[in-house]
Amino acid sequence: MNVSPIPITRIDKDRPKDQIIKDLNSAIQTKRMTKISDEHAMKVIQALADPSWVEAMQEELLQFKLQKVWTLVDLPNGKRAIGTKWVFRNKKDERGIVIRNKARLVAQGYTQEEGIDYDEVFAPVARIEAIRLFLAYASFMGFIVYQMDVKSTFLYGTIEEEVYVCQPFSFEDPQFPNKVYKVEKALYGLHQAPKAWYETLSTYLIKNGFRRGTIDKTLFIKKDKGDILLVQVYVDDIIFGSIKKSLCDVFEGLMHKRFQMSYIVELTFFLVLQVQQKEDGIFISQDKYVAEILKKFDFATMKTASTLMEPNKALVKDEEVDSVDVHLYRSMIGSLMYLTASRPNITFAVCACARFQVTPKTSHLYAVKRIFRYLKGQTKLGLWYPRDSPFDLEAFLDSDYVGASLDRKSTTGNPQQEVVNFPA
Numbered sequence: 001m002n003v004s005p006i007p008i009t010r011i012d013k014d015r016p017k018d019q020i021i022k023d024l025n026s027a028i029q030t031k032r033m034t035k036i037s038d039e040h041a042m043k044v045i046q047a048l049a050d051p052s053w054v055e056a057m058q059e060e061l062l063q064f065k066l067q068k069v070w071t072l073v074d075l076p077n078g079k080r081a082i083g084t085k086w087v088f089r090n091k092k093d094e095r096g097i098v099i100r101n102k103a104r105l106v107a108q109g110y111t112q113e114e115g116i117d118y119d120e121v122f123a124p125v126a127r128i129e130a131i132r133l134f135l136a137y138a139s140f141m142g143f144i145v146y147q148m149d150v151k152s153t154f155l156y157g158t159i160e161e162e163v164y165v166c167q168p169f170s171f172e173d174p175q176f177p178n179k180v181y182k183v184e185k186a187l188y189g190l191h192q193a194p195k196a197w198y199e200t201l202s203t204y205l206i207k208n209g210f211r212r213g214t215i216d217k218t219l220f221i222k223k224d225k226g227d228i229l230l231v232q233v234y235v236d237d238i239i240f241g242s243i244k245k246s247l248c249d250v251f252e253g254l255m256h257k258r259f260q261m262s263y264i265v266e267l268t269f270f271l272v273l274q275v276q277q278k279e280d281g282i283f284i285s286q287d288k289y290v291a292e293i294l295k296k297f298d299f300a301t302m303k304t305a306s307t308l309m310e311p312n313k314a315l316v317k318d319e320e321v322d323s324v325d326v327h328l329y330r331s332m333i334g335s336l337m338y339l340t341a342s343r344p345n346i347t348f349a350v351c352a353c354a355r356f357q358v359t360p361k362t363s364h365l366y367a368v369k370r371i372f373r374y375l376k377g378q379t380k381l382g383l384w385y386p387r388d389s390p391f392d393l394e395a396f397l398d399s400d401y402v403g404a405s406l407d408r409k410s411t412t413g414n415p416q417q418e419v420v421n422f423p424a
Contacts (some may be wrong), residue, residue, distance in 0.1 A: 040085050044169050047088055047103070056103035057086065060152070061171065063260075064105070067155040070165070070181035072173060081164040081180040082117070083108040084189075106189035107165050114191075118161055123194035126218040126234040128271060128341045132284070132383070134219075134232050135275065138241050139282040139385035145241040145275070146248060147267040151260040153236030157186035157196025194235065201233065204258055222247075239267055273342060274382075281389075285382030286342045290375050293335045297372060304377030305370050308349040315352055318361040329360040332368050339375075342382050346371060 047053035064070065075081055087106055090098045112118055138145045150156070163183040167173060186196035205220050206212060210231065213219035220231040229242040229251060238255075242248050252264055267275050276283040294300050336350045349371050356364045 041169060043088065044086055047086070048170060052101050053088065053103060056088075056101045057105075057171075060103050060105055061168075063152040063155060067152065067185055069155050069185040069187060070183050072167075072176060072179050073164075073182045075164055075180045079162070079164055081166045082111055082190075084165050084168050086168065104188055105168055107163075107183075107187045109189040109191050109193075112191055117163060118191040121191045121195050123198040124217040125194075126216070126232055128273075130216050130219065131232065131234070131239070131271060131273065132341065134230065134239065135282050135284060136385045137230070137391065139387050140389070140391040141243055142387055143241045143243050144245075144248075144277060145239055145267040145282075146252075146264060147270060148238045148240070148252070148255065148264040149262045150236050150238070150255075151262045154186040154188050154190075154193040154197045156259060157193060157198075157200045159183065159186050159190065159192050159196050161192065163187075163190065197235070198233075205231070208254055222251075234271065237270065239270060272338070279387075281384060281386040283382055283384050284342050285380065286339055287379045287382070289339065290379045293339070294372065294376055294379075296335070297332060299369075299372045299376055302369075302373055302376060305373035306377070308346060308371055308374050309352070309367065310370070315356065315364060315367060317356070317359075318363050321361040321363060324360050324362055324365045326357070326360060329365060329368065330357050332372070333357060336368070336371060344383070345381070346375070 047057070084105055084107055087104045089102045089104070091100050091102050092098055135145065164180045165183055165187065166180055167177070173179065183190070186193035202212065202217075202220075210220040210222045213221065218233045220233070222229040222231075224244075224247060227242060227244045227247060229240065229247040231238060231240040231251070240248060240251055242251075255261060266277060268277075269275065272286055272289045274285050274288060276285075333350065333354050336346065337354070340347045340350060349367075353364055353368050353371070
């Protein structure tokens with residue numbers, strides 16, 4: 001038998017327990033996690049010196065008390081407590097003006113283990129296309145769209161798993177500083193929180209006469225004789241509208257019975273979409289978002305371009321050309337893809353550049369920069385849904401397979417129009 005001269009036996013030395021400076025049942029802490037904890041402690045200390053942030057933190061803990069989110073208990077043997085942290089954010093309106101300070105206490109859900117701390121976590125989320133279609137239908141039907149925000153949304157969901165969290169930094173109970181909280185409601189940051197909230201809301205709406213959409217599970221419909229009320233849910237933001245204003249008032253009262261609402265106003269800003277509701281239609285745009293990404297990638301002072309792409313110059317792989325920073329390239333593409341929600345005119349150019357995200361070259365980066373230069377000169381464009389236009393879906397089919405030199409897929413040609421009646 002051949003024996004390796006290198007010893008493969010590892011000898012571990014047990015350390016005395018009095019040298020351990022942390023609870024044995026707590027989660028594993030790496031050097032990076034320790035550094036983040038120190039930075040979080042500094043942020044909390046700075047926030048405690050500002051009365052506005054102290055008020056926001058106390059308001060958050062008051063909601064925890066009102067919703068009976070947790071119970072202070074001793075940590076059972078064999079269980080571990082998940083850490084908590086404060087997240088500070090300035091809530092702004094569509095003009096970028098700070099409305100109020102928001103302090104949210106979240107659980108460090110990244111330390112949860114699947115199968116132990118949680119099982120199923122899927123929760124449907126409305127797509128941006130669904131929001132756009134909702135607004136198009138609202139313009140066609142001629143009703144006003146309203147927006148409501150549920151206060152401390154996830155705290156209304158009840159979790160089934162046994163979860164313990166540490167007391168928040170600087171807000172420990174002076175009489176029981178070593179105890180932990182047993183979580184009863186879906187605390188922000190937990191993997192199961194979105195699913196618990198969606199089940200709570202959907203069950204409540206269905207119980208009160210709403211019907212869930214067949215395809216879009218975040219759309220809820222309620223019919224009252226010949227009238228209809230539509231409700232679209234995106235996590236804690238809810239938009240709704242109806243042909244009759246009285247149905248909206250009834251829905252507002254229904255939500256107030258079960259949840260605490262922070263505001264209910266006409267829809268003007270939703271998911272980075274700026275919405276202008278006018279008498280003759282609805283206009284959506286993202287000019288504020290355009291300004292942000294231009295500033296992010298240093299295009300605020302660049303020259304403008306009149307077109308999105310150079311004419312008669314197709315993008316190719318360019319194997320012999322130098323590569324560029326792949327992270328920068330993908331970040332720019334991702335920012336542009338989100339902009340296509342209200343700017344379909346840039347979709348073709350952005351998708352053409354997105355094909356080269358694996359190994360982008362200088363020519364590809366130049367093409368992406370040209371899109372940004374075009375946006376700098378056209379920041380105010382958007383989608384206009386006139387009220388008197390027919391609510392039909394128009395699809396265009398392209399049948400040319402010669403224009404694409406890379407894969408011979410359809411890229412350009414004479415469009416063939418097909419009109420499909422969209423079911424109301």
